[in-house]
Amino acid sequence: MKENKFVIKQISVFSENKPGRLAAIARALQEEKINIMAFSIAEADGFGVVRALVDKPKKAHEKLGKLGFNVAFTDVIAVQMKDEPGGLYETARILGEGQINIEYAYAYSGKEAAVLILRVDNVEAAIAAIQKGGGTLIESSLFQ
Numbered sequence: 761m762k763e764n765k766f767v768i769k770q771i772s773v774f775s776e777n778k779p780g781r782l783a784a785i786a787r788a789l790q791e792e793k794i795n796i797m798a799f800s801i802a803e804a805d806g807f808g809v810v811r812a813l814v815d816k817p818k819k820a821h822e823k824l825g826k827l828g829f830n831v832a833f834t835d836v837i838a839v840q841m842k843d844e845p846g847g848l849y850e851t852a853r854i855l856g857e858g859q860i861n862i863e864y865a866y867a868y869s870g871k872e873a874a875v876l877i878l879r880v881d882n883v884e885a886a887i888a889a890i891q892k893g894g895g896t897l898i899e900s901s902l903f904q
Contacts, residue, residue, distance in 0.1 A: 858889030
């Protein structure tokens with residue numbers, strides 16, 4: 761099956777939630793000249809999950825894996841939003857009307873617009889719903 765140009769490979773790094781772990785991850789990426797474009801951290805029961813969009817996901821996965829981190833790829837999408845009140849509502853409404861569940865999300869504000877990174881239960885249906893609803897998806901090539 762052909763890879764969809766809007767599906768982005770996010771790295772998820774699982775680590776003990778203790779001082780210095782984020783620094784170790786960031787240093788490893790710095791050593792490989794890998795740029796972190798967006799990230800979030802979630803915590804549960806003494807462990808953390810660092811989710812990141814980086815410009816060289818395969819290289820990041822390999823480097824962090826060699827250092828003993830448990831690393832996985834997750835397919836996500838990036839939706840350009842208006843950086844104003846109601847921007848998030850438009851995207852959430854489109855996905856809700858399409859019966860697509862948002863499993864988690866994080867966002868960043870860019871120079872031109874805000875960008876929402878989404879993990880959804882059905883990536884292809886989400887892409888179709890956003891396109892049909894007039895939303896703007898960001899191509900994965902911008903994150904690699």
